[in-house]
Amino acid sequence: MRNYDVLIVGTGVAGLFAALNLSIDKKILIVTKGTLEENDSFLAQGGICVQRDESDFEPFFEDTLRAGHYENNEAAVSAMIRSSGEIIGDLIDLGVAFDKKGDGFSYTKEGAHSRARILHCKDMTGKEINSKLIARIKEQKNVSILENSTLVDLLVADGRCHGVVLRDQSGKLSNIYAENTLLATGGIGGLFSKSTNFAHLTGDAIAVALKHSVRVKDMDYVQIHPTSLYTGRSGRAFLMSESLRGEGAILVGKDGQRFADELLPRDLLTKAIYTQMEKDRLPYVRMFLKDHVEGSISERFPGIHAHCLQEGYDLAEDYIPVVPAQHYFMGGIEVNLQSKTSLANLYAAGETSCNGVHGKNRLASNSLLESLVFSKRAAQTINAESQRKTLCPFPEPDARSIEAGLKEANRKLLEEIGIEEEAHAK
CATH class of the missing domain: 3.90.700.10 (Succinate dehydrogenase/fumarate reductase flavoprotein, catalytic domain)
Known part of the structure; x- marks a missing residue:
């Protein structure tokens, strides 16, 4: 059995930051469907929001709620904003070089913000943050990385998650066991004909969660x-x-x-x-x-x-031609403020998850912040609660059964989002 203390699926900022906040005595495996850099966090251009000072809490809070049509989870919004200064400090400690203006930071303003509160690294903020996280992850002796491996199922028994089933590039299936699993596979842009997302981001974690009746939330909230x-x-x-x-x-x-x-x-x-x-x-x-x-x-x-x-x-x-495109998913696997799902020992963070912080429409540049805040909370919870558990052995995965289950899970995912299978077919 390939056993780990924590298994993380996804190498965007949510997955990587969670790994860096886990105890160094934990044996960690990070899995990604593509390569380390092939994630939407790497593509993020604009920046990351931060509460400028105490007087900015209420305006930031109201801006987030107004953009989300007041369907936000207010406790999640408050937690995100209150944690923003700490998160920026963490990133600076990791070497992230935010743009400066004179002796201070350079802040910009984006749509639906009442003031400039967005830190940036030119127009490549996601790349700067993700690169620094990857560099630090590679230094961690307790962390292993597995690229080009696709999540195709969860290992579920006795009311809890025991790990996942992966498929490598050759099609080989394998069970990977873990005391705690964090799903951070990004969004669903690959399901759309025109999206700013990488094409391989197709909601894999959400599909397999649906297969096992893990609760989801706001599945038709697509930005x-x-x-x-x-x-x-x-x-x-x-x-x-x-x-x-x-x-x-x-x-x-x-x-x-x-x-x-x-x-x-x-x-x-x-x-x-x-x-x-x-x-x-x-x-x-x-x-x-x-x-x-x-x-x-x-x-x-x-x-x-x-x-x-x-x-x-x-x-x-020049005048530059522009057109709308699918960009972000506000729905996902339902989680609490510690990023726990409805299935024991299973966590979700980043765009894969939904704690309600964005409501019906995400406020610009809240995505990186939300991913970092709640992935850190997941790691802290795992650190505090984790204890050795007996992992249930599963039979070797059967390709025919896995493919049939995955087909049904993906059909259900499209149905939940509201995409007709015929329209999705490429």
Whole structure:
């Protein structure tokens, strides 16, 4: 039997940060479907929210609730905001280099925020954070990493989780046992024809959770980001960060006129863009930065600037065609404030989970913060409660049975989200 104290599925910030907050005497395995860097945390551009000072708690709290249409779990929102300063301190200790302005941090403002409270690392905040976490993880002698392995089932018996079933690139199945399992496999963008997510992020953890009747929540709460780069090609959509609009970029229709407040909550701005596209009879609207964004655009947004140049657009000079694309999942495996699921010894964190913090619509740049806050809480809970348990041996996985179960689990996942199987088929 391959036994571990803690098994973590996913290498975004939620999975990695949890591992770094677990006791060093624990034997840990981190599993990822792709490579270490192939996760949506790595793609995050805009930044990470932080409570600026005590006077910012109520505005931050209200901004989050208003964006979420007041369907948020207020206890989760409070926990996230109150923990934000501690999390930023942790990241700085790990070597994350947030942009500075003079002697202090550089804060930006994004849609539905009442003030600038978003820390950033140019336009590659996720890459900076994830890279530093990966570097530290590789230093941990108690942590093993397994890439290119897909979660296909949970090992469940006696009312608790005993580990998972994995499938490697050759198709071989194996049981991996653990006293505690944390699911952090990211979102569901791979289920959509146009998404800013990696294509392999298809809600695997949520599907197998559904198979075992683990409680889920808000499964139809899918966020569409207002602005991705329009190319007319299939494949992953390139995100045009909300921080562009936060720094002053405008959106215009075919007539060159602004048609909406660029800092509306994401769902409302998306609706306005679709309305304008229909009016213009075009598959996009246009974004314009020149004379609206202060300072050097190429220095503030080097990654986006470089990508646009590859597509034939100069971010600092041209009108850039943009279109909405699926971006984030507010639903997921239901968890409490310690990231515990309804199944004993099973935890979930990040976009895979749902503690209700985002309500019906996520406030910009709360995703990295939420993932870090509640993955750390999961690790702290495992540290405090973990004790040696007898792991139940399972028979070797049968390929036919696993595939049949997985097919049914994925069908149920699509049904819960509200996607027709025929529309999903590619």
